[in-house]
Amino acid sequence: MKLTGTLLLLIFAASAAATTEAPHSSETTWMALLVGGARAGHVKSTREVFSTQVRTSEAFYIRINRGAAVTEISAEDSFVETLEGGPLAFRSTLQMSGTELTTSGEIRNGKVHAVTSSAGTVMQQQFDWPDGALMAEGDILVYGCNVAETEAGQVLIDT
DSSP: HHHHHHHHHHHHHHHHHGGGOOOOOEEEEEEEEEEEEEEEEEEEEEEEEEESSEEEEEEEEEEEEEEEEEEEEEEEEEEEEETTOEEEEEEEEEETTTTEEEEEEETTTTTTEEEEEEEEEEEEEEEEEETOOOOOHHHHHHSTTTTSSHHHHHHHHHO
16 A cells, blocks of 8 residues: 555656746635534645646545544545646545545646556556546636636627
8 A cells, every 4th residue: 555655646746747846826725614513624725836837736624423423534636737727637535434545647648647546456547638628727717717818708708
């Protein structure tokens, strides 16, 4: 399992090669998760801008008590994209009930090269990146405040 984690980390680190520099800007937002009005967990969202890339991540933790039973769930998703919102790499980790599922990958030449690891099993996959699919930054650029800055954006809004 340690070798698997190392392999996944190396793949993600290699795909985010330019991130050895300090970010030009960084924003972090913390949010509390409430269940029935009581605090049950938190969410941490981070966006870092580098000279050629944007890295966004969201970490989620929740603890649910049901009588004597306690369930803890944590998840973290990270995306690396170009400044224009082009997808470069991703990593997703889910921990629940003592089990961890991790998927990481990079997008090269329209193909996703992914590695999934769970319970000591590692699976590698390669498949087409769906046309028009976006990650976090691309989604913000297309559907966020910049969409109406061009004539094409105005047409999109008007239709």
